[in-house]
Amino acid sequence: MSPTLTAQLPETSAPRMPRVHYLNVDYGVKSWLLTTDHKRIAIMYLVVATLFFALGGTFAGLMRLQLLTPHSHLVQAETYNKLFTMHGLIMIFFFLIPSIPAVLGNFLIPMMIGARDLAFPRLNLASWYIYVLGGLFTITAAATGGVDTGWTFYTPYSSVYSNTNVVLTVVGIFITGFSSILTGLNFIITIHKLRAPGMTWGRLPLFVWAHYATSLIFILGTPVLAITLVLVGLERLFHVGVFDPALGGDPLLFQHLFWFYSHPAVYIMILPGMGVISELVTCFSRKRIYGYPFIAGSSLAIAVLGFLVWGHHMFVSGQSVYAGMAFSLLSMLVAIPSGVKVFNWTATLYKGSISYHAPMLYCFGFIGLFTIGGLTGLFLATLGIDVHVHDTYFVIAHFHYIMVGGAIMAYMGGLHFWWPKMTGRLYPEGWAKLAALIIFIGFNLTFFPQFILGYLGMPRRYAFYPPEFQVLNVLSSAGASILGIGYLIPLVYLIWSMRYGKPAGPNPWNAKGLEWQTTSPPPTDNFTEPPVVEEAYAYAND
Amino acid sequence: MERWLPLFPERASTISGQVDRLFGFEIVVAVFFAALIFALVLVFAVKFHRGRSRPVADDMRLELTWTLIPLGVTLVMFAWGADIFFQGTHPPRDAMEITVVAKQWMWKFQQPTGQREIDTLHVPLGRPVKLLMTSEDVIHSLFVPAFRVKKDVLPGRYTTLWFQATRLGTYHLFCSQYCGAQHSSMIGWVYVLEPSAYEAWLSGRRATSASPVDSGRALFQRLGCITCHVQAAPQRCPRLEGLYGKTVKLTTGQTVIADEGYIRESIIEPQAKIVAGYQPVMPTYTGQLKEEDVLDLIAYIKSLSPPLEEGNQ
Numbered sequence: 141m142s143p144t145l146t147a148q149l150p151e152t153s154a155p156r157m158p159r160v161h162y163l164n165v166d167y168g169v170k171s172w173l174l175t176t177d178h179k180r181i182a183i184m185y186l187v188v189a190t191l192f193f194a195l196g197g198t199f200a201g202l203m204r205l206q207l208l209t210p211h212s213h214l215v216q217a218e219t220y221n222k223l224f225t226m227h228g229l230i231m232i233f234f235f236l237i238p239s240i241p242a243v244l245g246n247f248l249i250p251m252m253i254g255a256r257d258l259a260f261p262r263l264n265l266a267s268w269y270i271y272v273l274g275g276l277f278t279i280t281a282a283a284t285g286g287v288d289t290g291w292t293f294y295t296p297y298s299s300v301y302s303n304t305n306v307v308l309t310v311v312g313i314f315i316t317g318f319s320s321i322l323t324g325l326n327f328i329i330t331i332h333k334l335r336a337p338g339m340t341w342g343r344l345p346l347f348v349w350a351h352y353a354t355s356l357i358f359i360l361g362t363p364v365l366a367i368t369l370v371l372v373g374l375e376r377l378f379h380v381g382v383f384d385p386a387l388g389g390d391p392l393l394f395q396h397l398f399w400f401y402s403h404p405a406v407y408i409m410i411l412p413g414m415g416v417i418s419e420l421v422t423c424f425s426r427k428r429i430y431g432y433p434f435i436a437g438s439s440l441a442i443a444v445l446g447f448l449v450w451g452h453h454m455f456v457s458g459q460s461v462y463a464g465m466a467f468s469l470l471s472m473l474v475a476i477p478s479g480v481k482v483f484n485w486t487a488t489l490y491k492g493s494i495s496y497h498a499p500m501l502y503c504f505g506f507i508g509l510f511t512i513g514g515l516t517g518l519f520l521a522t523l524g525i526d527v528h529v530h531d532t533y534f535v536i537a538h539f540h541y542i543m544v545g546g547a548i549m550a551y552m553g554g555l556h557f558w559w560p561k562m563t564g565r566l567y568p569e570g571w572a573k574l575a576a577l578i579i580f581i582g583f584n585l586t587f588f589p590q591f592i593l594g595y596l597g598m599p600r601r602y603a604f605y606p607p608e609f610q611v612l613n614v615l616s617s618a619g620a621s622i623l624g625i626g627y628l629i630p631l632v633y634l635i636w637s638m639r640y641g642k643p644a645g646p647n648p649w650n651a652k653g654l655e656w657q658t659t660s661p662p663p664t665d666n667f668t669e670p671p672v673v674e675e676a677y678a679y680a681n682d
Numbered sequence: 683m684e685r686w687l688p689l690f691p692e693r694a695s696t697i698s699g700q701v702d703r704l705f706g707f708e709i710v711v712a713v714f715f716a717a718l719i720f721a722l723v724l725v726f727a728v729k730f731h732r733g734r735s736r737p738v739a740d741d742m743r744l745e746l747t748w749t750l751i752p753l754g755v756t757l758v759m760f761a762w763g764a765d766i767f768f769q770g771t772h773p774p775r776d777a778m779e780i781t782v783v784a785k786q787w788m789w790k791f792q793q794p795t796g797q798r799e800i801d802t803l804h805v806p807l808g809r810p811v812k813l814l815m816t817s818e819d820v821i822h823s824l825f826v827p828a829f830r831v832k833k834d835v836l837p838g839r840y841t842t843l844w845f846q847a848t849r850l851g852t853y854h855l856f857c858s859q860y861c862g863a864q865h866s867s868m869i870g871w872v873y874v875l876e877p878s879a880y881e882a883w884l885s886g887r888r889a890t891s892a893s894p895v896d897s898g899r900a901l902f903q904r905l906g907c908i909t910c911h912v913q914a915a916p917q918r919c920p921r922l923e924g925l926y927g928k929t930v931k932l933t934t935g936q937t938v939i940a941d942e943g944y945i946r947e948s949i950i951e952p953q954a955k956i957v958a959g960y961q962p963v964m965p966t967y968t969g970q971l972k973e974e975d976v977l978d979l980i981a982y983i984k985s986l987s988p989p990l991e992e993g994n995q
Contacts, residue, residue, distance in 0.1 A: 218863045290860050296837065297820040297862060301786070385838025391821055392836070426735040434745050456823065457834045458841040461771050465764050472756035476749060479715075483748040486719060489726035493735040496727075504723060511719050515712040522759045524704050524766030528830040531823060531858040595705070596691045597827025599858040602866035606854065611687045680737045 155645025157564050161661040176261035177664055181268050182247035183562070188272060189239050190631070195279075196230035199223045201624060204586075204617040210607045220603035221288040222304070228291030233313055234275050236547055237405065240412035241358075242271070242323055244554045245351045247562060249327060251655035251662065252345045254336025254671040259329040267322045274316030281308035290601060292402070295383035295394040299375040307376055310369045317362045320408075324358025327351055336654065338673035345653055345676070346429060349436040350415025353443040357404045357411075360447070365401035368394065392457055399450035407446040410510075410542055411439055413550030414481055417506050420553055421485045423651045424500035425492025428677040431484035438477030445474040455526045464523055471521035478514050482507060497649070498572035502553030505580045509545025513538060516591065531601075534594025540587045552579070552630065559634065560648045564661040565641030571633045579626035585619025652678050694849040694874065695829035700766050702830075707762070711755055770831065773844035777810035781894065781977045784835045785818040786861055787868040792974070795884055796893040801870035803855060805847055806880035812844040814942055816973050823859035826872055834859055840942045847874040898982025901975055910964070919964065920957045926987040931958040945980050 162179045172180060203223050206214045215223065246264065250257050258264050281287055287309040289298040298306050331344070331352050344352075372394070374380040381387025383394045414435075422429040429435065451459060451467030485507060494500070516538040519525050529535060560566055589612040598609045605613070647656040658667050693699060780803070783790040792798045805811050815824060815835040824843060825832040828851075833843040857868035875883060891897055902908055915921045920930075925940050933956045938944055947954050949971070952964035971979075 217866060221860075221863065221865070288863070292860075294821060294860065297860070301820050301862060385836075391838070425730070428737065430738060431740050431745055433740075455767070456832050458836055458839070461768065464767065468764060468767075469760050472760045473753075475756060476753050479752045480745070480749055482719060484745075486722045486726070487738070487744070489723065489730065491733075491736040491738050492726070492730050493733050494727050494730050495732055504727070507723055508720060511716050512712075515715060518712070518756060518759055519705070519708050521756075522704065522708065522763030524701055524763035524770070525708065526763075527767065527770060527832050528701055528705075528827070530832060531825070592689055596688055597825070597854060597856065599825060599856045599866075601860040604866045606869075608688055679735065 155643045155648075157643045158659040158661070158663070160663060161564065161659060162664045163564075163661050165664050174265075176257070176265055178246050178250050178258050178261065178264055179562070179662065179664075179666075181264050182243050184268055185238060185242040185246060185271070188268075188275065189235055189243060192230050192234040192275065193239075193627075196227050196235055197624065197627065199227035199230070201620060203227065204620040206603065207605070207613045208617050210610055211604050215603075217603040218288065219286075221290075221601070222282075222286035224601055225287050225290050226282050229278060229287075229309065229313065231543075232291055232405070232409070233316055234271075234278070236409040236543055237320060238271060238323075239551050240416060240547070240554065241327070241351060241354055241408075242267070242319075244416065244551070244558060245327065245347075245354075245412060246323075248558065248655055249330060249348055249351060250334065251561075251658070251666050252348050252653055253331065253334060253339050254654050254667065254673065255330065255334035256665045256667070258326045259334055260326050263322055264326055267319045267326070270322070271316055271319035274312045274314070274319065277312030277315060278309055279312075281305040281312060284308075292398065293369070293372060293394075294398075295372060295375070295391050296386070296389070299372045299382075299394075300384045300386070307373055310373050314366050314369045317366045320358045320362045324355035324362075327355040328359070331355075336671050336673055339654075340673075342433075343673055343676035344436070345415075346418035346432070346435050346439075347412075347415035350411045350418070350439045353439040354408050354411045356440075356443050357408050357446065361401040361404040361408075364397060365405075368397040368401070371397075392454070392459065395454050395457060396450065399453045400447070403450045403453065404443075404446040406539070406542065407442050409547045411442060413506065413547045413554075414439065414478075416550040416554035416557075417485060417503055418481075419651075419653065420499050420503040420557055421488050422677050422679060423557070423649055424497060424503065425489050425494045426679050427488055427492040428680050429484070430487040430490070431480075432676070434480055435484050438480045441477040442474060445470065445477070449474050449521075452521055452526070455523055456530050468521055468523045468526075472518070475514060475518055475521070478510075482511055482514070496573075498567075498569055498576055499553045499557035499649075501573055501576040502549050502556060505576060505583075506546060506549040506553060509541050509549060509580075509583065513541030513546055516541065528597075529594050531599055532594035533590040533598050533600060536600050537587045537590035537594060540590075545583055545587070549579070549583075552576070555634075556630075557649070558655070559637070560644030561655060561660045561662070563638050563641070564644055564659075565637050566644045566648060567630075567633050567637040567641055571629060575626055575629040575633075578622060578629065582619050582622030582624070582626045586616050586623050587619070589613075589615045589619075652676075692828040692849070692851070692853065694847055694851060694853055695826075695831065696846040696848055697766065697770055698828065698830040698848075700769075704759075704762050704766060708759060711759075715752075770844075773812040773842065774810045777812035777844055778806075779812050779814055779981075780805070781974075781981075782813050782815040782824065782835065783818060783973045783977070784815065784822040784824070784857070784868075786820065787857070787864040789824070789855065789857075789868070789870055790974075792894060792977070793884065794893065796891050796897070797884055797887050798891065801855075802873065803870065804873045804875060804880060804883055806877040807847050807850055807874050809877065810844060810846045812842055814977070815841050815843065816977075818973055820861045821859050822857045822861050822868065825856045825858040826853055827856070828853040829872075832858060840946060842942075847872075850874050850876065894978045894981035895985045897975075898978035898980070898985075901979055902982055905967075907979075919960060922983050923986045924988070926984040928987075930955075932956060933958050933960075942980050942984075945983055946976055949976060949979060 206212045287304045289302050371382045375382050381389040383389040449471045452471045455464050593612045644660045654671050781792045791803050817835045817837040822835040829845040831845050833841050853872045855870040855872050910919045928940050929937050930940050953962050956962050
């Protein structure tokens with residue numbers, strides 16, 4: 141054998157791990173905790189977010205166990221109230237909001253635009269520390285008695301009446317908000333200033349467009365939440381009358397301020413997922429994404445319109461009838477850009493060359509579940525129907541179709557798509573497909589019955605319920621156990637793959653983004669030579 | 683009816699049928715669009731499975747189609763829903779009025795004739811009923827699924843809700859706004875009775891107190907309201923006869939409709955809105971009156987106005 145042949149053979153038959161990459165460039169805890177590499181910071185976010193997901197999921201599991209019977213003695217009402225509060229807080233502020241942006245966005249945005257890192261690498265590390273610090277406050281609040289206000293902190297219950305750890309929790313959420321703000325700032329500046337030659341706005345990956353829109357909400361909305369939470373704290377600690385009418389305050393003012401952030405926060409959670417889906421659907425149908433300007437534009441439309449619909453959470457609150465009508469109309473409008481995205485993804489499949497890899501199965505799951513979640517959102521935007529289903533399980537089902545069926549499905553799809561890039565290794569695809577199927581079935585069994593429960597009139601946040609609702613609750617709890625198994629399987633095989641998975645090679649999916657033009661895992665500086673972009677989504681050139 | 687697996691709630695008010703029809707329409711729309719998307723994704727996924735990828739150019743007409751058609755459909759939903767909402771927020775003028783005071787964790791009702799009940803509400807069949815509601819502590823929400831009505835009940839102000847029961851029976855009444863530890867036990871029953879049975883129930887139940895109007899009149903004297911508002915009116919302070927429902931001109935030049943919320947505020951915080959031509963001389967009653975007392979006073983003040991004709995603003 142000639143020396144040249146032996147050197148080439150492994151290259152072409154089985155990919156090998158690169159000799160030096162961002163994971164093995166340095167070892168030891170310090171090399172992680174003091175890193176400014178966006179890829180390492182993304183992994184640190186991944187670890188912490190996964191822990192929070194497990195914690196939030198455990199709380200959900202206990203709730204579903206309680207709701208197996210109408211008058212369960214598993215936990216007392218007070219404990220149940222703390223369970224749903226902690227489930228909501230952890231899942232929203234410590235998992236869903238940071239998950240796709242801070243894990244996948246952090247890892248991919250610099251790579252997708254051909255940059256070496258984010259614009260402010262140290263600030264990026266600071267965001268992670270702020271996130272962890274906020275999390276520690278909230279966990280401490282949970283461990284030292286818990287909090288029972290619901291994740292919505294409605295006043296005057298939260299500011300005066302609740303005798304649980306409200307202030308500690310609020311401080312935790314307040315701190316974590318700054319992590320969002322700084323990440324958003326970092327993303328916006330990076331996208332503006334660090335694009336590779338040829339990476340014009342019209343060639344920007346849709347994943348990046350989605351994160352740009354998300355970052356706008358981060359920096360415009362999060363400060364309002366911070367201010368609101370400070371006001372709750374002031375009223376609670378120093379009896380400054382802001383929200384409690386007994387102190388001269390206005391209880392509805394809190395709801396206006398809270399939802400001014402928290403409705404856009406819904407789009408913080410779903411827009412990055414839509415960005416993931418845009419990348420998956422184009423790669424696995426081997427076709428240029430259909431309607432690029434409409435998908436990019438609809439992300440911005442959602443970000444802007446999302447700030448004008450908060451009052452649809454307050455149709456029965458006693459706000460004026462005409463305010464209700466304005467918010468209903470605006471809420472209808474915000475549904476349109478979401479619909480535009482779904483239609484464009486579907487059109488992308490047309491005349492493609494579609495393969496059913498695991499990420500694509502999650503992508504199909506997303507399209508189906510997000511469609512149901514979006515359509516049921518129209519029911520809630522309709523005044524006459526919302527009056528009946530407001531604060532019932534119909535709402536719970538709707539937003540879980542968006543948050544779990546949409547955002548988490550996309551997160552799982554994205555994780556499976558970019559896992560080979562992040563770790564350099566392939567996971568067992570059969571298991572991944574099985575997990576996607578189990579999650580899909582478990583999810584629907586958990587949440588579909590809740591639509592029916594809601595229209596029947598079962599209110600949310602009930603530790604006990606009338607016996608006629610039991611059958612549907614049992615179905616939902618059964619689904620939750622399947623869903624739990626579905627989430628455990630990837631945890632096992634993904635960790636397994638980090639050591640035993642086959643080396644993936646630079647581009648196992650034959651995808652066209654810049655992140656696939658470098659080794660897997662990438663070197664610390666991402667690219668050995670600066671990339672030049674000539675075309676976006678060049679799948680037609682195969 | 684088989685009750686072990688109900689799929690649709692009972693329908694027991696004039697508005698429930700309307701809500702269900704709109705709900706049905708939206709189900710049809712949702713099923714249509716979901717089926718369309720699912721079918722397209724499924725057909726494409728199978729038909730183009732590992733085929734040859736062929737480029738497809740963007741088409742503005744297609745983008746407009748799937749923007750404008752859904753927009754039109756959602757505008758229909760908006761208008762239809764707004765119409766039902768508008769009816770639901772405007773009680774008929776001849777509605778009988780029941781007051782509701784919510785607190786952690788009970789519902790207190792008082793009939794116009796003075797009978798009080800807790801966590802149960804008796805109403806006559808076929809008569810519009812308006813609930814005038816307030817809370818002593820946190821925000822609650824009164825929800826009767828069979829009537830398809832719900833409204834938050836707030837501390838420090840009044841909200842209203844109305845319904846007209848169309849079917850005899852006993853229906854769930856829930857608190858649907860999370861209000862603390864025993865939120866899920868803040869439940870009760872609405873009893874819809876034949877008008878004659880309702881009258882019998884009223885007379886069979888010794889009124890625990892006088893009617894709100896009589897209690898309010900007594901309070902009006904005991905608290906000294908009568909000194910100014912009757913004996914020294916209208917020089918020192920405005921007359922209360924005919925006040926309810928009237929438009930009042932304030933010193934700021936603004937006008938306000940004298941509804942229950944305005945009268946309440948004028949008792950609790952008299953300095954908040956001063957009627958044009960008068961001095962801010964009335965003392966505050968903040969913290970001195972129970973919610974029930976304020977409601978009684980308002981009932982009395984309302985009784986000083988002639989009952990409004992149907993359609994008369």
